[in-house]
Amino acid sequence: MNDTVNNKSQFIRLTRSQRIQHIILMISTTLLIITGFMLQADRWFISVLGNASEAVFWWRGFIHRVAGVVVTVICVYHLIYVVVSKEGRSWFLDMLPRVKDIVDAWQNIMYMLGFRKERPQMDRFFYLEKLEYWSVYFGMFVVIVTGTMMWTEYLWPKFYIDVAGAFHLGEATLAALAIIVGHIFSVHYNPHVYPMNRAFIDGMISEDLMKEEHRLWYEREMNKKENQQNGVDDNAK
Amino acid sequence: MPSEDTKHCLKCLAVDLLMGLVFLALIGFGVWLIYIYFLRGPIDIETRGFVSRTVRSEEVQPIHVEKYRLSHFHNLDDVVLKGIPSESLCVKCHGDYPHTKEKKTRSFFNAHAWFMACEVCHIRPDNAEQVNYLWLEADTGEALTTLNGQPGVYGGQIVPLIVENQAQKRLDILSVTDQEFGEEFIKLREHLDEGQVKWSLKKIHKPLAKQAVFCDECHTRDGLLDFSQLLYSSQRVLHLQSLDMASMVKAYEEFHLPSLLDAR
Numbered sequence: 001m002n003d004t005v006n007n008k009s010q011f012i013r014l015t016r017s018q019r020i021q022h023i024i025l026m027i028s029t030t031l032l033i034i035t036g037f038m039l040q041a042d043r044w045f046i047s048v049l050g051n052a053s054e055a056v057f058w059w060r061g062f063i064h065r066v067a068g069v070v071v072t073v074i075c076v077y078h079l080i081y082v083v084v085s086k087e088g089r090s091w092f093l094d095m096l097p098r099v100k101d102i103v104d105a106w107q108n109i110m111y112m113l114g115f116r117k118e119r120p121q122m123d124r125f126f127y128l129e130k131l132e133y134w135s136v137y138f139g140m141f142v143v144i145v146t147g148t149m150m151w152t153e154y155l156w157p158k159f160y161i162d163v164a165g166a167f168h169l170g171e172a173t174l175a176a177l178a179i180i181v182g183h184i185f186s187v188h189y190n191p192h193v194y195p196m197n198r199a200f201i202d203g204m205i206s207e208d209l210m211k212e213e214h215r216l217w218y219e220r221e222m223n224k225k226e227n228q229q230n231g232v233d234d235n236a237k
Numbered sequence: 238m239p240s241e242d243t244k245h246c247l248k249c250l251a252v253d254l255l256m257g258l259v260f261l262a263l264i265g266f267g268v269w270l271i272y273i274y275f276l277r278g279p280i281d282i283e284t285r286g287f288v289s290r291t292v293r294s295e296e297v298q299p300i301h302v303e304k305y306r307l308s309h310f311h312n313l314d315d316v317v318l319k320g321i322p323s324e325s326l327c328v329k330c331h332g333d334y335p336h337t338k339e340k341k342t343r344s345f346f347n348a349h350a351w352f353m354a355c356e357v358c359h360i361r362p363d364n365a366e367q368v369n370y371l372w373l374e375a376d377t378g379e380a381l382t383t384l385n386g387q388p389g390v391y392g393g394q395i396v397p398l399i400v401e402n403q404a405q406k407r408l409d410i411l412s413v414t415d416q417e418f419g420e421e422f423i424k425l426r427e428h429l430d431e432g433q434v435k436w437s438l439k440k441i442h443k444p445l446a447k448q449a450v451f452c453d454e455c456h457t458r459d460g461l462l463d464f465s466q467l468l469y470s471s472q473r474v475l476h477l478q479s480l481d482m483a484s485m486v487k488a489y490e491e492f493h494l495p496s497l498l499d500a501r
Contacts, residue, residue, distance in 0.1 A: 040273045054385075154476035173274045180267045188256070195256050 009207035011221060013199040015087050022200050024074045025136075028067040032143075033176050035064040040169075068147050075140045094124045097134070101127040121215035132182060135175075142171040325409055326419040326441070327355040345452070352389040354396045354409035357462075361446040367400040368408070370462050378407075384468045395467065415441075456480045 014022065038045055038060050046053040082092040105127045107120035125133070146164035153161050187197040192209055199205055210218040239247070327335065335355070336346035349358070362368040372381040374393045384391045398405040411419065422429075422437045429437065455462045457478060464474040 037270070037273075154472060154479050158480070170274070173270050176270055177267055180263045184263060189260065195252050 010204040011207070011210055011218075012203055013205035014203040016203065017081065017085070017087070018091070019200055019203050021074060021078055021081070024070065026200075028071040028074070029175075029179070031063055031067040032071065033172070033179075035060045035067065036172055037176070065151065068144075068151075071140065072144050075144065095130055095133050097130055101130060119212070119215075122213060122217075124214055124217040126213065128182065128186065132178070135178060139171050139175045142167055143175075146171075325355060326411060326416065327359075329419075329423060331355075352391075352394050354394055356397050356408045357395055358450040359445045360397065360408055361448075361450065362397070362399070369398045369400060369405060370395055370467060371398060372396075372467060373407075381468065395462075 038057075042057070045056065049056050078088075081088040083089070100123075104120045104122055107116060108127075110116040111119050146168040149156055149164040150161060150168060156164075187193060187200070188195060190197075192212060205214075207218070210221075334347040334350060336343040336350065339346075346358075357370060372384065372391060372393045373379065373396045374381055381391060381393050386392060397408040399408055410416075418437075419441050422441065426434060426437075450461055454460055460478070464477050465471070469477060
């Protein structure tokens with residue numbers, strides 16, 4: 001069961017701005033996946049929908065474009081957010097890849113294979129979370145550029161559009177599989193958070209999960225808290 | 238009344254059931270993604286924008302068109318027939334796919350023969366003549382008012398109509414005497430001598446232009462065909478006008494394909 005329910009100590013994992021960004025990204029990406037991959041099963045949809053298929057496919061194209069614009073806007077907003085805001089800068093710096101991530105990955109694999117007794121101690125974001133985050137940068141760049149090209153197909157030679165289409169579908173397939181295999185597992189089917197990691201709703205993470213998955217961050221936060229308390233106590237004296 | 242423990246167990250069971258179903262759905266979707274991307278074969282990217290994808294009534298659908306669209310063209314062995322009835326004298330002798338000589342360009346031309354009357358390219362209107370190009374319904378000959386269906390398969394074909402005395406006359410239908418002459422020639426050809434065949438062919442082909450209309454004469458702004466009049470959307474008009482065909486044909490009037498494709 002979800003550890004966040006059973007533990008009294010809670011830590012802030014996601015701020016309100018980050019949760020709103022995540023929700024917008026989640027909804028628009030889901031819409032993009034559904035309306036995009038409908039094209040790969042168009043014959044089945046047409047056979048099922050009959051006369052309604054014309055209207056449904058018109059709306060499919062419309063929704064796909066609207067969701068595409070929304071995802072572009074939220075990506076641009078996020079870029080501004082990580083530059084301008086303090087919490088954004090902190091997020092970005094903590095997300096930067098480090099040599100320790102490679103060591104963590106190796107040690108974690110060894111732990112999961114039973115060759116290590118303890119999990120490596122990881123920081124605020126561990127290597128898989130960083131991989132996911134930076135994959136979104138790469139993926140969004142590819143799909144936004146190629147999607148814009150396909151939207152303005154009359155401006156481009158057919159060869160460019162064919163290449164753009166291949167990249168768009170390829171990246172969309174990669175992203176969809178990554179979301180299903182990686183993200184959905186880690187935030188839903190991972191035994192530590194099953195059936196759902198509620199951080200994207202309330203922004204909180206339990207103490208147990210902090211210790212398990214973000215030990216270094218937990219210790220840093222506790223030290224910070226202790227220092228603050230000592231500072232208060234000293235001041236009080 | 239069920240106890241709190243029972244309620245809790247039932248709730249957990251419901252959650253597990255839901256999560257299990259979602260898991261199966263996600264795995265199914267993932268397997269399908271892998272199938273469409275890696276196992277289904279060559280991927281045709283279709284970027285049709287807002288173009289309708291509804292298929293029109295079956296009777297005007299080209300025969301084998303679905304198979305044609307699904308197969309990679311290198312693997313296509315079936316003959317694809319237009320399935321659109323035609324009274325054209327040209328088709329009676331030359332068939333649905335008349336372009337055979339130029340191996341490197343014939344597919345382009347035959348692709349256009351799919352939805353255009355021969356006379357669109359093979360009759361050049363004089364400057365003084367006003368010719369309208371319209372989509373005419375295959376069975377009734379009525380002008381289409383909207384384009385419904387897959388691109389190029391709208392249940393009709395593009396036909397040139399010459400405007401004479403404020404009336405429009407189809408250029409793809411010969412006058413009664415010419416039609417009768419042509420049909421008579423087809424019947425008697427085997428019994429005619431070389432001179433008579435030559436004379437008859439010259440007479441039949443007299444209205445045709447020596448140099449057919451080429452790609453870049455239509456796929457350009459202010460070209461021979463008014464794509465708006467042909468009911469295409471404004472986005473599609475821009476696309477058709479700016480197809481790289483025009484620049485490609487201008488830059489490469491000779492198509493240089495790798496020599497390994499040439500017959501030895």
